[in-house]
Amino acid sequence: MASSSAYHAYRVCLIGSGGVGTIASLVLTKSGQAHVTAVLRSKFQYVAEHGWDIESIDHGTMKGWKPHRVVGSAAEAAVEEDGQKVEFDYVVVCTKQLPDRNPVAGMIAPVMTAGRTTVVLIQNGIGIEDEIVAAWPSNTVVSSVSHIGSGIEEPNRVVQVGKDVSKMGVHYGPSSVVASSTASASEADAEANALKKKKGEDFVKMYNAGGAHVCEFVDDIEAARWEKLLWNGTFNTVCALTRTDVGEIQRSKGRESLLLPMMWEIWHIAEAAGHALPDTIVQWMAYRLPDDCAYRASMLLDLENSRPMELEVILGNPLKVARRLGVATPVMDVVYKLLQVEAWKIDELGKK
Amino acid sequence: MASSSAYHAYRVCLIGSGGVGTIASLVLTKSGQAHVTAVLRSKFQYVAEHGWDIESIDHGTMKGWKPHRVVGSAAEAAVEEDGQKVEFDYVVVCTKQLPDRNPVAGMIAPVMTAGRTTVVLIQNGIGIEDEIVAAWPSNTVVSSVSHIGSGIEEPNRVVQVGKDVSKMGVHYGPSSVVASSTASASEADAEANALKKKKGEDFVKMYNAGGAHVCEFVDDIEAARWEKLLWNGTFNTVCALTRTDVGEIQRSKGRESLLLPMMWEIWHIAEAAGHALPDTIVQWMAYRLPDDCAYRASMLLDLENSRPMELEVILGNPLKVARRLGVATPVMDVVYKLLQVEAWKIDELGKK
Numbered sequence: 024m025a026s027s028s029a030y031h032a033y034r035v036c037l038i039g040s041g042g043v044g045t046i047a048s049l050v051l052t053k054s055g056q057a058h059v060t061a062v063l064r065s066k067f068q069y070v071a072e073h074g075w076d077i078e079s080i081d082h083g084t085m086k087g088w089k090p091h092r093v094v095g096s097a098a099e100a101a102v103e104e105d106g107q108k109v110e111f112d113y114v115v116v117c118t119k120q121l122p123d124r125n126p127v128a129g130m131i132a133p134v135m136t137a138g139r140t141t142v143v144l145i146q147n148g149i150g151i152e153d154e155i156v157a158a159w160p161s162n163t164v165v166s167s168v169s170h171i172g173s174g175i176e177e178p179n180r181v182v183q184v185g186k187d188v189s190k191m192g193v194h195y196g197p198s199s200v201v202a203s204s205t206a207s208a209s210e211a212d213a214e215a216n217a218l219k220k221k222k223g224e225d226f227v228k229m230y231n232a233g234g235a236h237v238c239e240f241v242d243d244i245e246a247a248r249w250e251k252l253l254w255n256g257t258f259n260t261v262c263a264l265t266r267t268d269v270g271e272i273q274r275s276k277g278r279e280s281l282l283l284p285m286m287w288e289i290w291h292i293a294e295a296a297g298h299a300l301p302d303t304i305v306q307w308m309a310y311r312l313p314d315d316c317a318y319r320a321s322m323l324l325d326l327e328n329s330r331p332m333e334l335e336v337i338l339g340n341p342l343k344v345a346r347r348l349g350v351a352t353p354v355m356d357v358v359y360k361l362l363q364v365e366a367w368k369i370d371e372l373g374k375k
Numbered sequence: 376m377a378s379s380s381a382y383h384a385y386r387v388c389l390i391g392s393g394g395v396g397t398i399a400s401l402v403l404t405k406s407g408q409a410h411v412t413a414v415l416r417s418k419f420q421y422v423a424e425h426g427w428d429i430e431s432i433d434h435g436t437m438k439g440w441k442p443h444r445v446v447g448s449a450a451e452a453a454v455e456e457d458g459q460k461v462e463f464d465y466v467v468v469c470t471k472q473l474p475d476r477n478p479v480a481g482m483i484a485p486v487m488t489a490g491r492t493t494v495v496l497i498q499n500g501i502g503i504e505d506e507i508v509a510a511w512p513s514n515t516v517v518s519s520v521s522h523i524g525s526g527i528e529e530p531n532r533v534v535q536v537g538k539d540v541s542k543m544g545v546h547y548g549p550s551s552v553v554a555s556s557t558a559s560a561s562e563a564d565a566e567a568n569a570l571k572k573k574k575g576e577d578f579v580k581m582y583n584a585g586g587a588h589v590c591e592f593v594d595d596i597e598a599a600r601w602e603k604l605l606w607n608g609t610f611n612t613v614c615a616l617t618r619t620d621v622g623e624i625q626r627s628k629g630r631e632s633l634l635l636p637m638m639w640e641i642w643h644i645a646e647a648a649g650h651a652l653p654d655t656i657v658q659w660m661a662y663r664l665p666d667d668c669a670y671r672a673s674m675l676l677d678l679e680n681s682r683p684m685e686l687e688v689i690l691g692n693p694l695k696v697a698r699r700l701g702v703a704t705p706v707m708d709v710v711y712k713l714l715q716v717e718a719w720k721i722d723e724l725g726k727k
Contacts, residue, residue: 261713261716264616264713265713265716265717265720266720267716271716271719271720271723272716274719275715275716275719275720276715277712277713277715277719280715281712281713281716353705353709354709356705357633357705357706357708357709357710358709358713360632360633361613361616361617361629361633361710361713363627363628363629364619364623364624364627364629364632365617367626367627367628367629368618368623368627
């Protein structure tokens with residue numbers, strides 16, 4: 024395993040190797056610009072020995088593929104094989120977002136260098152960068168809204184069926200604060216923000232160089248996150264609660280009675296938070312899939328398999344923003360409370 | 376099978392023989408005051424031949440028991456074995472309340488005599504007597520709020536574990552209208568209402584004579600129905616939606632986040648409809664069962680077994696009353712819409 028990074032521009036640590044994370048580590052490795060250390064947990068032993076078998080719409084078929092280094096913990100990633108401390112340029116987080124069980128700030132602490140390491144969150148939800156900004160205020164935080172379709176088949180097979188399409192952008196402060204006018208930023212702030220932007224753009228260039236289908240750098244990534252929440256906060260949550268696939272919730276008229284009102288609630292929170300989405304987007308998002316679509320949303324799969332759901336970042340955090348900004352969310356409130364009961368059941372099962 | 380009713384004060388037709396209906400037919404038969412014809416549907420052939428095997432906390436053990444007459448349809452009940460038309464004094468309805476599939480007015484039409492037959496509804500929900508009052512305005516409508524615990528084990532075993540405790544009372548008009556002051560009633564109305572009350576009281580006397588644990592005649596049966604809805608509209612619906620037993624919904628804190636707010640919504644609808652319940656009742660209803668109670672509500676059992684749920688009379692009708700009277704019901708609204716999706720799924724399965 025080559026641990027030298029002499030020929031790479033950046034040192035990258037990537038945490039979480041599900042379908043999304045493994046393709047990201049492949050893309051970054053293929054870019055030629057990064058020395059990539061992947062932190063695996065449950066899969067470490069198997070993948071360290073056998074590598075990944077990949078079947079990808081973007082990258083073709085690969086057998087036994089590995090990034091430059093595979094380790095079993097972030098603490099291990101932080102120390103070179105020769106005992107030297109590693110200073111990472113980028114830490115890419117592709118884990119499930121479960122702030123109550125496994126906060127990202129704690130997970131990445133061993134591989135962070137204050138003032139240097141940029142954190143890239145390829146994860147779902149709203150407000151997920153706040154804990155990172157709070158812990159490392161001078162570091163850059165990038166987040167990605169990904170539309171990739173990629174999953175794992177046990178033990179080490181990655182199947183990517185949907186192209187790697189994403190938007191990335193820099194968070195200059197906590198998400199939950201109404202977007203401030205740049206005119207009010209001081210000169211020092213402006214300079215720091217320009218440096219942050221450069222780090223974000225460099226990551227996006229590297230990601231495109233690695234053969235991702237398309238990765239777009241955007242100035243308002245928050246808006247893109249709220250836009251994705253129009254789906255994740257509605258179809259994903261209600262299909263989980265009612266055990267329906269996309270076609271079923273549409274044919275049952277649940278789209279009109281529940282999803283559309285929830286989408287408008289999200290639209291209004293985003294607007295109040297300074298991210299006005301086009302008002303045609305709600306109709307587009309609600310009606311883009313056919314009525315016989317058998318897609319089963321990720322939260323439904325989690326619920327059916329008693330795995331923890333990303334409820335807090337998908338509904339909990341948006342509702343906190345809504346309360347702070349005085350936006351009414353009657354439907355989201357109740358769906359959230361009902362899913363909290365489901366989350367409690369999953370927790371209880373986990374204790375057995 | 377004795378069809379003569381010469382020695383009985385009343386002719387009774389009883390429709391629906393689940394756990395509740397069979398015990399009611401036993402009580403009425405035992406009273407000695409009624410000639411009872413039971414209308415069975417799916418169970419007719421088997422019970423006509425073998426009768427019921429009953430194990431009852433109120434009535435002991437009986438094998439092969441039958442009421443005076445067992446028939447397969449209301450049309451058959453309406454005609455004596457000698458071809459004569461029967462005029463019933465009471466038609467007792469103990470079916471599941473499914474107005475969309477099987478409206479009671481249509482079900483009982485063959486056994487009704489205008490101006491004579493009193494309808495007794497031993498059923499769940501709100502507003503269930505409106506269709507009867509509309510179809511037979513001069514007939515008496517009695518409804519019962521029953522707390523019996525009784526069920527069927529296939530094919531013909533009735534097991535009654537909870538004592539037959541109920542309240543019965545007369546409906547003098549549609550439930551959804553705010554209870555009017557009796558002072559405004561005309562003299563003719565007052566006389567008609569007194570006759571209706573007498574028919575209700577006579578039925579209650581007969582029911583008690585038959586060995587029911589206790590059946591109380593009350594003046595405001597609507598209030599008792601709203602009171603029972605504090606349970607049926609909350610624990611029953613939310614436990615179904617979240618697939619939880621009573622203890623689970625309590626331990627998950629769903630009682631505080633969902634059930635208590637819903638109970639207050641119901642309390643406020645009842646108040647607006649002229650039936651002020653004591654305000655201590657909400658706390659009592661919410662906290663009367665222990666946190667390890669494994670009771671599975673009837674709507675949950677229906678949902679788990681893909682049987683139609685009594686959703687319209689338990690949430691749909693109360694919400695119509697709320698809209699008419701301007702009472703806000705944000706939690707009930709969403710729970711209702713989510714259960715409509717579940718009801719759609721059950722309907723779809725039924726079509727396959």
